[in-house]
Amino acid sequence: MRAIVQRVTKASVTVGDETISSIGRGLCVLLGLSVEDTQRDADYIVRKILNLRLFEDENGKAWSKSVMDGELEVLCVSQFTLQCILKGNKPDFHSAMPTESAQPFYNSILDSMRSCYKPELIKDGRFGAYMQVHIQNDGPVTVELTSPSGPSDPKQLSKQEKQQQRKEKTRSKGPSESGREKAAPRSRQDPNASSGAEGDVSSEREP
Known part of the structure; x- marks a missing residue:
């Protein structure tokens, strides 16, 4: 297609x-x-x-x-x-x-x-x-x-499809309340820690 x-x-x-x-x-x-x-x-x-x-x-x-x-x-x-x-x-x-x-x-x-x-x-x-x-x-x-x-392995293909769908749903919904709550203490303990969200977007995209 x-x-x-x-x-x-x-x-x-x-x-x-x-x-x-x-x-x-x-x-x-x-x-x-x-x-x-x-x-x-x-x-x-x-x-x-x-x-x-x-x-x-x-x-x-x-x-x-x-x-x-x-x-x-x-x-x-x-x-x-x-x-x-x-x-x-x-x-x-x-x-x-x-x-x-x-x-x-x-x-x-x-x-x-x-x-x-x-x-x-x-x-x-x-x-x-x-x-x-x-x-x-x-x-x-x-x-x-x-x-x-x-040709593709059906099990592997299904796994890849589900992973991609989860990534896209997570991006569209944004961080959850629990995620923000968990992230807050970490940022106070280590202000130099990075989540990688700004510098690495590879996890959101397919090659």
Whole structure:
């Protein structure tokens, strides 16, 4: 599964003269499904889209907040041409998921995104229609996502997925009361002690 994620100040989709969807500041996501995609690919892409830190915080620090942190909007557009394979100069789309399978799968991705976030902030175009997508890219900032592929040990994969989900939940919730209470005595005993939070963010990100 491939996704082109663009940070936008505004974006909209029209079919003919009709505006199907529009958003203000947030993300516009072009999503291409392949014939090999499974629920694991969908879960990965949904999690990444909602947790990508492409926005600044209230102090202007870049790459600090996600759409969920800022309660911003997401516009998704089904884009089978992302699965293009060139044969010479001619595009071939046989690796794209067929329409009869792609439409319910794409809808399930939207449902998953809405269940993880605020449903009213997730918009989409019209599947299979000839659309005009109007994007005002902010930055410009564009990130390409590709879901993991190839054989993997299911037990190890499940462990990695759970670890990543715990990290993202912890970051979104912030430190707990008990954590702050435990940290306070330490800071009084050793003012030079460092938690590593300022200098090491590797634990929050996947390689």
